[in-house]
Amino acid sequence: MKPTAKQVAHEAGVSIAAVSRAFSPGSSIDPLKRQRILQVAAQLGYSSPARRTAEVISAGTVTLVAGDLANPFYPLVLDTLAKALQAVGRQLLVYAIPPQADMDQLTPQILAARPSALVVTSASLTSGMANACRQHGIRVVLLNRIQRNVRVNAVACDNHAGGRDAALFLLGRGRRRIGFIGGISNTSTHRDRAEGFSEALRESGHSVLAEGNGEFTYRGSYGAVLSLLTAKNRPDALFCCNDIMALAAIDAARELGLSAPEDLSIVGFDDIPMAGWRSYRLTTIRQPITRMISEVVGLIQASNTVPLDETTTSILPGKLIVRGSA
Structure with missing residues (x-):
């Protein structure tokens, strides 16, 4: 049987109440008495109810x-x-x-x-x-x-395969000037999605037209997309490394008077609830x-x-x- 507070009290020569106070932080008990009780408890292998609950x-x-x-x-x-x-x-x-x-x-x-x-x-x-x-x-x-x-x-x-799927889908819809909005470059999610996307484009004889860094944020993507869409040779499609950046891309395109998918096809990654909202209707890679x-x-x-x-x-x-x- 597990040792009890009564046994600790007997061995330490104190009351059961003193044993309880010894295990209660901030309680009033002589420091030397507390130390003696804790030593006896350790020798007997006793744990207070509060400590057992915490464990x-x-x-x-x-x-x-x-x-x-x-x-x-x-x-x-x-x-x-x-x-x-x-x-x-x-x-x-x-x-x-x-x-x-x-x-x-x-x-x-x-x-x-x-x-x-x-x-x-x-x-x-x-x-x-x-x-x-x-x-x-x-x-x-x-x-x-x-x-x-x-x-x-x-x-x-499978972020790599998801990036490939995004590229092949856009190519299959006749898009050729395809841009990419990345996240944080040293993360596996950015790296694998970017590599899969670029790989599928290369195998089809194409390459990324232009890139922007959205840092996986709405604000970062919004600014990056505005820069790409106001360039002389603007893309006709964008693959964004996550959905929140893709939603920013749709909003940035609207700010410039462009519409998706007529002027610009946009694909995201994640399938967050907002992706299905009627105001966005975002094509995306759904994570399981x-x-x-x-x-x-x-x-x-x-x-x-x-x-x-x-x-x-x-x-x-x-x-x-x-x-x-x-």
């Missing part, structure tokens, strides 16, 4: 680190993940950090919460954070991104969010049977959704 809670907690909650795609991911974890008796703790921020600054907070797993999306995992989590037995899963420089689990859409989240939860649930050093990478196919913008 149970932390064992069922999953921490999500997200760096771009302003993008409507990630609140959708967060909502889907939270509901999937609740269905298996787990809770979600969320840390929001600025895009491209150093995750190492969060290490003490994450380790202090003692989660059973860490999910990282739209943020870059450092090797320091990965090593710290491994040392503390915390399973790490990258969601919607892949990092070759760290050995952790990853679940992502439900299946991606299912894979993530499966990896987390297997944490008791699969060694931490055994990692997997799941690449799931997206789907081209054709609407009115292209």
Whole structure:
């Protein structure tokens, strides 16, 4: 049987009430008496009810680190993940950090919460954070991104194939002056989508007419698209690295008196809810969010049977959704 507060009190020569106060931060108890009680408790292997409750809670907690909650795609991911974890008796703790921020600054907070797993999306995992989590037995899963420089689990859409699909679709609709609006260049989502897009164009004997950097934001894309569309040889089609940038492209085109798809075909990536709004009707590559989240939860649930050093990478196919913008 587990040791009780009564046994600790007997061995330490104090009352049961004193044992309770010793485990209550800020309670009034002589420091030397507290130290003696804690030493006896450690020797007997006693944990207070509050600490046992905290251990149970932390064992069922999953921490999500997200760096771009302003993008409507990630609140959708967060909502889907939270509901999937609740269905298996787990809770979600969320840390929001600025895009491209150093995750190492969060290490003490994450380790202090003692989660059973860490999910990282739209943020870059450092090797320091990965090593710290491994040392503390915390399973790490990258969601919607892949990092070759760290050995952790990853679940992502097939961004390369999605970029190819966008290019082939635009070529199939007779577009030849095709531009590209990229995101943040050192992320796998930007890199893989851009490479797949350019590769499909080259194989068809074409190339990207012009490029702009939208930094995965509405504001950044709006300015980049205005620059491309006011150039002498403006594109007749754009592939934008995510939907929020594609919506900005539609708005920028309207500002210049152009319409989609008559004057400019526009394709996005993600299929956020706004993409289906009648004012946008955005053609886009849909990410399989439900299946991606299912894979993530499966990896987390297997944490008791699969060694931490055994990692997997799941690449799931997206789907081209054709609407009115292209």
